[in-house]
Amino acid sequence: MNTTQKIAVITGAGAGVGRAAADEFARHGYDVALLSRDADRLTRAAAQIEAGFGVRALAIPTDVADSKAVDAAASRVEETLGPIDVWVNVAMATAFAPVSALTAEEIERGTRVTYLGQVHGMMAALSRMRKRNRGTIVNVGSALAYRSVPLQSVYCGAKFAIRGFTDSLRSEIIHDKLKVHLTMVELPAINTPQFDWAMNKMGKRARPVAPIFQPEVAARAIFFAATHRRREVWLGFSTVKAILANRVAPALIDRYLARAGYTGQVTDEPLRRDESGNLFDPVPGDYGAHGRFDGEARRHSWEMFTDRHRTLFWGLAGIGAVSLLRAAVKRRS
Template sequence: MGQVVVVTGASAGVGRACAEEFARHGYRVALLSREPARLQRAADEIHGAHGVDTLAVPTDVADASQVLAAAAQVESSLGPIDVWVNVAMATVFAPVSMLTPEEIERGTRVTYLGQVHGMVAALSRMRPRNRGTIVNVGSALGYRSVPLQSVYCGAKAAIRGFTDSLRSELIHDGLQVRLTMVDLPAINTPQFDWALNKMGRRARPVAPVFQPEVAARAIFFAATHRRREVWVGFSTVKAILANRIAPALLDRYLARSGYSGQLTDQPLADGTAGNLFAPVPGNFGAHGRFDDEARQTSYQMLTDRHRALFWAVAAIGAASLIRSLVDRRNSQT
């Protein structure tokens, strides 16, 4: 009998790819999301492809009582939860001046409080057993905010703060529950078609773009290895480090390029519905409409997966270079 994983936001996008990845490794998978039909279809497809037990639990992660009830249902049907992955998110493409208080609150409740509720529900099950792993899915935008996504960026930054506090508390209490965070780059998911958009032009991820399977593999890796945090893609690494070095310079750069980098020249169709307050029906999967440019791998993740070997090779290379320089110096004297 395989281990049990709970994935929120599992009916499409990164969550859908993540559920598939865990199933591929023999996990029994509980899928949480708002849209019942798409969620059940995803659960059925994963069961058919991998033969593992799956459970679709329609859940609005913004509602703490629903998340707690989902955790109870999962354990009643599949068994003790070993891994909980918080993926669900919602965003709005609009400048702050065009946002309503209701939109700000809803986006924050889904993206930030949705992960908080997931952590609390997971801990309620894992703490008594003194085992388990919680994976929070963050973003490069949680470190370096961009224009037009203030709600999402603010929520992702808040998740980092909550996660770090909880991690210290787990250490203080001597618990063996692991907490890790995976920070993602731009991912090719349906969110750029169904997120609430007030800009009049279709949204797009900021290049470079990665396929959701890259994110899913990183999430599985974080869940099964002892890593405090995993940064996916060199674009994520560069955004985080550059913001530490020259944040004011990035402010001005994004003021010039942050709008055009997130919008296409295609007009937004009249009557396009966003998924902020209600799920958008349809047979969406893991991928969005950017397959032609999305990358299948992240070389940065290869170094993270095999970091001991990477640093050993780097040390050998450095030693070889130093020896070569010393030999050259000796030959010249």
């Protein structure tokens, strides 16, 4: 076992942002452990990473909603690759539907994967990092962890919960004087397979709200968060505007989203598959990091804001609120 090699664990690594993040860490010389549910897709991803980057890649089929499975995966990583240096929580499952169309079981399942999946990852990582008094945990959030939108109550609720849990744990880590770094990355809309395989009860195909970024942009932000001492990273000016404008004018945004929040997330195309999607079982297929929006997704973002830019944040908050107010006035006139 090479005890000097850095090890990163990525949940949700079979596709989407998790798949891109696994590539990004491998590109920087990390051995990577890939966790997600679909064994075939995960095995293919691991083989591609080993062939492409010359590092070790360990595929561990895991449902992050199962705390024991996550802990067992962490043990296998350390037995096979070595001590975990970075743990990245990406895995998620959600539904595009109004609350009135959801069942309690569907909400619970989405919450267990998206929220408790990150909690399970934090617990598994911290229990091992605490003993060595080192390591980094990266939780992947969203602008929707600060500003909810209609049709995504399951996802938004889970992301809010992750932020709350993360802040509590961070204070405990500081209290215990641990040299374990806990950070969170808030993402904008990303071009991933999520919009093709998430549960969808709208009868039409889902889409992200523009501007859309490629998953490699998110992966670079995640790697930055893992290797720099930042409390939180906000990726993309759209994320910054959504978060800060909501602090200034939340009621205005409520009304705006009531009018525009449906059409902005649903296309005119009929669904091409069963509406249940991947909420309870993985959807088979050779999916990768990208979704179907390559034609409009941006490959770069010049804006990456952290807690070290607080003065600028509040200036942008004012700008965002003014922009929203102007837009609202124009629509009414």
